[in-house]
Amino acid sequence: MGLFSFLNKEIAIDLGTANTLIIYKDQVVVDEPSIVAIDKKTNQVIAVGKKAMMMHEKTHANIETIRPLKDGVIADFTAAEAMIRGLISMISDTSRWFRPSLTMVICIPSGITEVEKRAVVESAERANARERYLIHEPMAAALGIGLDVEMPEGHMIIDIGGGTTEIAVIALSGIVTDQSIRVAGDEFTLDIVEYVKRQHNILIGERTAEQVKIHVGSALQDLETPPEDYPVHGRDLLTGIPKQVTVSYSEIAGCLDKSISKIEEAIMKALESTPPELASDIYRKGLYLTGGGALLRGLDKRIAMKTKLPVRVADDPLRAVVRGTGIALKNRDRFTFLMS
Numbered sequence: 001m002g003l004f005s006f007l008n009k010e011i012a013i014d015l016g017t018a019n020t021l022i023i024y025k026d027q028v029v030v031d032e033p034s035i036v037a038i039d040k041k042t043n044q045v046i047a048v049g050k051k052a053m054m055m056h057e058k059t060h061a062n063i064e065t066i067r068p069l070k071d072g073v074i075a076d077f078t079a080a081e082a083m084i085r086g087l088i089s090m091i092s093d094t095s096r097w098f099r100p101s102l103t104m105v106i107c108i109p110s111g112i113t114e115v116e117k118r119a120v121v122e123s124a125e126r127a128n129a130r131e132r133y134l135i136h137e138p139m140a141a142a143l144g145i146g147l148d149v150e151m152p153e154g155h156m157i158i159d160i161g162g163g164t165t166e167i168a169v170i171a172l173s174g175i176v177t178d179q180s181i182r183v184a185g186d187e188f189t190l191d192i193v194e195y196v197k198r199q200h201n202i203l204i205g206e207r208t209a210e211q212v213k214i215h216v217g218s219a220l221q222d223l224e225t226p227p228e229d230y231p232v233h234g235r236d237l238l239t240g241i242p243k244q245v246t247v248s249y250s251e252i253a254g255c256l257d258k259s260i261s262k263i264e265e266a267i268m269k270a271l272e273s274t275p276p277e278l279a280s281d282i283y284r285k286g287l288y289l290t291g292g293g294a295l296l297r298g299l300d301k302r303i304a305m306k307t308k309l310p311v312r313v314a315d316d317p318l319r320a321v322v323r324g325t326g327i328a329l330k331n332r333d334r335f336t337f338l339m340s
């Protein structure tokens, strides 16, 4: 490292709908929900990430929480930029005296438009990026799984994030086919809110519903190792006062069934539109799942039954994309698929 290496930092960013992660010096140094809290009077950012998430759905008239990315696209440019800045400033050894210039690789959803791409690049530049590259999410996911993306061999990657499920086939350093549907983790959460309202007559917020999903979420009505029933607190729609009910994984499997079927359909379509030589690779190797949605109990098994193909969940699927983005950062001189 040179004498002035502290003046330049190399970072990899996974800009996700639900979570934004940053790798610096081979470590995940930022792993925060993609959300900012804004003072509506002054337009100042009050908090980003976890701190802002704690305020979510608990705000008053003067504070607004914003999730700048929705459905895999940037819904609010100003908030997105504030969030990127805020998260970069969390990297701990930022000097008080020097604002280091940054070399960064940013992973973006592949459904992103040119205008949005431009917005990400401009945000990066305003955050003091000297060199910046973009990488499409399926490519980063494939690298993060540990696949050799440069080989003449097809791999199908299914990334189930917050806003979108991306299904891509990768070979020879490129994305051969790519489909994105707006059914993923957020939709599962909304299914749970709706279900609890309809079935149990209580109103719950998004964050409670997400906890239900994590504790008793399931893609299958019958699990080999079932989780225990989970107590849920919300507002009784009839009396208006707080109430507790208990939900089981099989009722959640029932309420998620429709959304999961949509993901299955998209996978079947992607398989049908895969060129035959690549399809034969995929039939041999199977499908890879990444993203937080891959953690839903029984989802791998359900997709395996539907497609009759082996399905593998990436190690630590929530971090596969940022790991891959970190690999891209290190190999930025070699990887031709990086966009500048």
Ligand code: ADP
Pocket: 015, 016, 017, 018, 019, 020, 160, 161, 162, 163, 164, 184, 185, 186, 210, 213, 214, 217, 290, 291, 292, 293, 294, 295, 296, 297, 317, 318
């Ligand atoms: P993004 O890349 O869009 O930011 P992530 O890959 O970070 O998304 O995944 C976030 C999604 O994963 C959220 O919808 C979250 O609720 C969901 N998730 C996280 N953990 C689990 C879990 N254990 N079971 C089911 N879903 C989960």
Ligand code: MG
Pocket: 014, 015, 016, 017, 137, 159, 161, 291, 321
């Ligand atoms: Mg993601």
